[in-house]
Amino acid sequence: DGQTLAGAISTGTHGTGIGLGPMASSVRAVVLVSETGAVYQIEPSQGISDAEKFKSKVHDRTLKQNDDFFNTVLVAMGCAGIIYSYILEVVPAYYLKENRTLSSWETVKLDLKFPAKDVLPKVLEDNRHYEVDINPYAVDGIHSCIVQVKNIVDANEPSGSRGIKDWIAGILAGCPLAESWLVWALNLWPTVSPEVINSALDALVDKDYIDKSYKILNIGAVDNAKALAMELSYPVDENLVQAIDDLLAIF
Secondary structure (H helix, E strand, O other): OOOOHHHHHHOOOOOOEOOEOOHHHHEEEEEEEOOOOOEEEEEOOOOOOOHHHHHHHOOOOEEEEOHHHHHHHHOOOOOOOEEEEEEEOOOOOOEEEEEEEEEEHHHHHHHOOOOEOOEOOHHHHHOOEEEEEEOOOOEOOEOEEEEEEEEEEOOOOOEOOOHHHHHHHHHHHOOHHHHHHHHHHHHHOHHHHHHHHHHHHHOOOEEEEEEEHHHHOOOHHHHHOOOOOOOOOOOOOOOHHHHHHHHHHHO
16 A cells, blocks of 8 residues: 555565465556557467457557567566556455464574475465564574464454554554654664564564455555665575575674
């Protein structure tokens, strides 16, 4: 909710599980205006449109069914032209159950060890969405983290909540003054940052929170807080834990 659809798709962002692609993977066609002003509907080679019917019935754009064209414009960082619209494949509405557990990276990384080459850890096989949010600063030699899992459930009504701490954090995040004061305080006393991050992680804990998928995937008012983000991608393989350890050492 804090981003634009075209921006998220064009940057290849936001996959939520090993069996789910990023948002771009749901796109079946891109309607794009080129630098000359020509309009194209670009699809994979085995696209959703009947080429002959399209040509006879649609006159405001040219159909291109080509894998190279499609892959180029789908995740192009805005460099391929102006995106006018998308055709997306959607699924029926569903409910998710979320669990957020406070742990440490030193404990969690044991769950992410590959039992054998090309054999996924059980936590990745068993959960539709598996996420670990790690404090990059160790406190007493421990990197605190939150482990988030989200799975589809058969439910027809919400159950539980994200708790009072998360609710208070959301209110504070929505207050511009609170954000300014936090930045001021951390600049003045930067050595308290590790403990502040641990407190923030603790506020995320919840258990068996069930709601409609789009509500579970919405992180709330915190999404509107100003921040800088960087995304680095690594293969999910037997080197994953070492890659994360190397990043933590740099941080």
